[in-house]
Amino acid sequence: MSGAEEARRQLDKAKMDLIRLISSNKDDDLRVIALWRANGDLGETSVIKKAYEDLKTHKKFECFAWIKLVRPVNPTEYLRSILRQFYANSLQGTTMEAQDLRWMEMTKENDLVGEFRRFVSTKSYLIVLKDIHTIEEWDCVKVFFLNYKKGSRIIVSTEQVEVASLCVRQQTAAADHKQLHMDQALYAFYDKVFHKIAYLNDEYPELVEQANLILKKCDGLPLAIVTIGGFLANQPKTALEWMKLNDHISAELEMNPELERIAAVLNKSYDGLPYHLKSCMLYFSIFPQDDKVSRRRLVRRWIAEGYSRELRGKSAEEIAESYFMELISRSMILPSQESIHSRRGIDSCQVHDLIREIGISKSAEDNLVFTLEDGCGLNNRGTIRHLAISSSWKGDQCDFKSIVDMSCIRSLTVFGKWRPFFMSEKMRLLRVLDLEGTSGLVDHHLTGIGKLLHLRYLSLRGCDDIYHLPDSLGNLRQLQTLDVTYTSIIELPRTIIKLSKLEHIRAGGIGSNDGGTHETYADTLCTLALSSMAFCVGCCAPQVLKEVMDMDGDPNRRDVCTACCCNKLPSAATRQSPNGVEVPRGTRRLKALDTMGVVNVSGSRGKAVLNDLKSLTRLRKLRVTGINKKNSQDLCSALSNLSCLESLLVRSEGNPGLSGCLDALPSPPKKLQSLKLYGNLVKLPEWIAALWNLMKMELRSSRILEVDAAMQVLGNLPNLAILRLLRHSFASEELRFSLNRDAAFPSLAVLELSLLDKLESVELQGGAAPKIELLQFRGWRYKANTVLFAGLPSLLSLKQVLLKGRYEDGFVDDLRARLAGNPNRPVLKLN
Template sequence: MASATVDFGIGRILSVLENETLLLSGVHGEIDKMKKELLIMKSFLEDTHKHGGNGSTTTTTQLFQTFVANTRDLAYQIEDILDEFGYHIHGYRSCAKIWRAFHFPRYMWARHSIAQKLGMVNVMIQSISDSMKRYYHSENYQAALLPPIDDGDAKWVNNISESSLFFSENSLVGIDAPKGKLIGRLLSPEPQRIVVAVVGMGGSGKTTLSANIFKSQSVRRHFESYAWVTISKSYVIEDVFRTMIKEFYKEADTQIPAELYSLGYRELVEKLVEYLQSKRYIVVLDDVWTTGLWREISIALPDGIYGSRVMMTTRDMNVASFPYGIGSTKHEIELLKEDEAWVLFSNKAFPASLEQCRTQNLEPIARKLVERCQGLPLAIASLGSMMSTKKFESEWKKVYSTLNWELNNNHELKIVRSIMFLSFNDLPYPLKRCFLYCSLFPVNYRMKRKRLIRMWMAQRFVEPIRGVKAEEVADSYLNELVYRNMLQVILWNPFGRPKAFKMHDVIWEIALSVSKLERFCDVYNDDSDGDDAAETMENYGSRHLCIQKEMTPDSIRATNLHSLLVCSSAKHKMELLPSLNLLRALDLEDSSISKLPDCLVTMFNLKYLNLSKTQVKELPKNFHKLVNLETLNTKHSKIEELPLGMWKLKKLRYLITFRRNEGHDSNWNYVLGTRVVPKIWQLKDLQVMDCFNAEDELIKNLGCMTQLTRISLVMVRREHGRDLCDSLNKIKRIRFLSLTSIDEEEPLEIDDLIATASIEKLFLAGKLERVPSWFNTLQNLTYLGLRGSQLQENAILSIQTLPRLVWLSFYNAYMGPRLRFAQGFQNLKILEIVQMKHLTEVVIEDGAMFELQKLYVRACRGLEYVPRGIENLINLQELHLIHVSNQLVERIRGEGSVDRSRVKHIPAIKHYFRTDNGSFYVSLSS
């Protein structure tokens, strides 16, 4: 791994040097020398990586590790020097011209100091380069530095994979259901060749499951020819064909052709096609890394009429989802449930008898160890085998408290470590650093998509692609990490997009150990000894730090941090901040911090500031000095007003100030906006503006911010209508639009809005005197929320044909007695009907809302029976009845009730109600 962060660092430095050459006037000679040597180092690292010296397996030599460590430290040092110079350049240029002469001597001194530092760095670079060249010219260089690709861990893992063919079925846990499902697919009557892909994270049991199926009697009886092929990550297609031929001939008890190893690609393909042409065969391709394999191998596997099957295992969802042909499918491996995990662990840890566990009081700590494995079979089995030799509770507790060390050092857990590293090493360089950055968050932490993306952008991890927004590139990184099973999606939004992620415990432990080794990320938590942690941070200079416990000013003495993340509700003193001038991301979300020090404004490099859910009440007066700031998030903090001068933050892209009104006594003013500061419309790069008070000057000038994609305004007045529409019509990229009137009787005048094609989510809170004529033009709309619209006409006719609408929320939106859903809403999954005071009947015609999964009916007291036609909603999974009439509830409560037959197909029916003793809910499901 070592070369990943180093290669990135060098690449970014070279880019900066190219862009800043003119600024570094007077140090051209040092710059030119540095660029030449850094280019050589970068090429060397890339070449070494291709040959297998990747720094994270046992094959990597001490020579390589030392070289990379030295190069990494230099790359970090150069990066800090350039950041420091940028700080001085900006300070000088931002001065009024009348003051520049006064500051010129200090500027010249800073430039001289930078030149001296660069000169010292060049000496160190030359020393490393000379050492590299010395070894390069030695005859032992290749043997010492570039071991063969398949030596060591990768080949050992392949051997372990093939050993799955010999596992006893009695030792396997949790495979019965998926085994039956997959065998059914393999033995299905379709005559064409079908590919069945089994996908899951490393160590999830893909190979074990597939091997058990491959050996099963039903499969053996059904197929005539069989071959099991383990695919090396750096496979040679001719070797794959030879292995396949040997497997087929061996299974058929036939003599392997003597000329096999002399045959070339074409002859091997011909021999396979000739042998398989008239046979029903099954081939298992174990551990496939790319779709390129199928493109090369499919030509040798005849697609006949005999019902042949190809089964493959992979860690990559991209491989599993490839279009292999009609009937082909994928199966995602599920991790073991708690009881299954315990059985597997017990079988390994207590092979003689589970009684040993109980008599020696080991079960509580044993279950904690199992919990840390989070259902990952390989980790559970390996840990269980290791613990089988430990008889005393003290030994078990020691392993639990040092699990990170055990994973990285204990030989009995080597297979877990190696399999995880194979997945990690396969990541492209940009994804490696983004993945390691995720280890900064605490174990099992819910990492939100937008938060991660913005932090990656602040650290310049996102590679620029011409014509593609950085946010889109970062989003593709996240998707790729999910597809490769390096991150797990734990929360999806209703529109099918991942919203939050977590890292599996075992992967997190290994990622954090690599991050610490690389001086990339570190954590300060309950496992950290104060003095040791301080020494580690000061001496080894990790770039990114997460604080997970209370700290004191002397606890951490790092000056070169690029990220500081506080994930603790303990009290923190901000005396640490004055020393963090190189900080790029400061994330204090949900911490107890209530006041920011004035020194915050000296953090010239700060690009990301998250104060969400803190007790902070105001920002420093000179906040506008943070000219590189891209993200400011004060959501749910105590900040009511932004400081003057915000318009000077020209790089600001995300301004999130949404707050809930905790003390509101009505259903209207539950959201508070932030007061607008002068000239804020001069922020031309701003993309997100959420949420601000609708003041006259802002409404008139909103159209100046043409890059806005998300707009949320509250306290909108009727007289804003024409100016508001004129401004919004100038912004062509709006995807989210939220408008809330000043009170529930104030109409929203938005009939003149025409630039609606890009809108995906629309929330309107305020009286509508008529249904806007442009509603039916919202072809990209996925969410529509109408609150307090009080429409006299039914809006359904205007929106029922919208092709992408997924979520529809009516909150006191219609004053009529009857809601009728005719044929339409073909993609609607969530429907909310709330506070319809005059509503007495809801009708759902056959064919309408066919995909509906969740239906909420709330505070509609006049509704005395469930929607007519609800029995047609065969995909409905949840029905929530909240503060509805007793008559409605009684008509569906229990078997034999009047309307019970109409809702019996709904798996979850919940009734929410209030009494003098509080709020409650009961299940009405059968």
């Protein structure tokens, strides 16, 4: 092959790579693709031009514009240039185009901005911005591009790697076209380090692990890839040297002149944040590297810290949620999970490793966040606002007390094992106590919690050896969030009704934390106590249980008595549901409550609690369990009063379950967006047909008999986007989503079918569910000749099929073959 032919082949390959990059994951969000080149490389320009013309010819977008910036940048002329091309490409030279062009020549910038945004609000577009030299030029033009969720793309071409790094965002894509390869995160790094494309597995196998860690920290940031690669080119090619860089990247960014460009670019990203977002951003320094942080956890902690307050009719939570999404849009944090269980889509996030290092550095400058971890020094720390205790820290009480000023600590977050001395009497200004997932925490460790009078956020989530909250909880008059989900607490103290500022009670738990069973020390105790009368609970239990369970904590006799006599034995005797907590009478006083559940109303106080619910008119999220014929009328009466309710879970155990319990609700909450019904229903309540705002529906153990009638009701809901039909929800061999009409399930995007034992056929055709993107199925007994899903090729929005359970190979092969007939080429994933 001649040199010219090889060059053309490389050019064509690079063009197709770029087209795939532009077209891949063509979701609803606007994406920026930054491409950088060295020394005016013309090959890169040819690749972009060829890809642009190909996409234009095949009409992959509704509007196209190729813009080369003229200096000095004139925003008005810049917008006119884009609109001229948009009109020419979309209206194809009609008389309207001429009229609009004459209008544009006479229009001022503000009117042009409005026209541009009006025009692109309903269309997808591809814009190429050529030869941007500085980040100021990018800042000047980027403000016009709003995300109208039409799958649009902007390609920024520049010779400056710093500009590419600031234009591109982590949730978008970056590429170095210097060598016309799309996988430049690997190629550019190896080229800089070894001055050639090296294959580490063959030549430097000992460097593979460290190289992957370095590339992970760079996370597609072109400047970081090239600069760190250039630095390592002059260092010994040993795993030890590369490990040192990985372990001390923060110090290297600050002290090493060769890496200072990266720090300068990342600092600019941080410095460009408004003041309120800087505080939120630095807060991430509390959490361990690579930790997935729950959106809910962050938002409520921010509120407790005072970062967000009610303003101009917007609640503090709404404002904090907007901060979270703004940090994502600025790519300071990365959405790490898009859960099918969440109406909001993004339910957790992570921080780019290098940005996290910058945050740690800036936090340390002001003694804002201090992480107590293995090998750290404690002396001369000054005033500390936020203390995080790592799971790696092995110090003792003397070490802990050597921290200079505990009196100013505003938040304490513990990861790993709990030590009783972590909670100090000096922490009188503490606002946040976050012990989520902490091991070794038992009841008596909380006896002093009532002294933390400024506490606003308390989380014991996942601390399953906690059985009882002290009555002194009632002293925490500033408390806003109480999260005891996945603990062993079955009853909240009477004093909780004093907490007039309480907004969120999260307790109980539907299912278990890990989907399995976890034997706590009280389970072991009860087994021993019930099987042997010779066992002395008061005297022997603490020591025996420490030895048997290898416990990290130090349960005393009172802990054991509480766990056994006040929790496990009464629950066993009354067959009380382990998935909820009892609340005291008088909760009607908690007027600020926004979230409440899971509340068990099966006991003697159940009716009184349901009557109290009527007064909680600000309640948006409610979860109740223990519903039966005796209290169902009171539940329906309470629900009729809750006009702000957006999310509702109702659960009942055994037979008759929920059958007939929900029929007495004449007017359901009109704002309801999420509804979960667990228990024997037999048929859907009629009022579900009126839930026009419902976005998520989940059924479990409902045993619906009139299947087609139920599917007709659900298929008519205009905004239903997530439908989860779980174990025993339908007693039928066939589920039909089409129901002989095209308009069924018009907004359905996610469908989950799990362990429906009798199911033999799922019909998804005839134009039903036109927007479905994810189909998740769990089963166990499907053989090679089973054609389970009918209509897969007609689901033109389908992106992914997730298959869980065990199946014969032939069943999977057949499913994969039928998916291949779908023009959208959905991905089949097996779990």
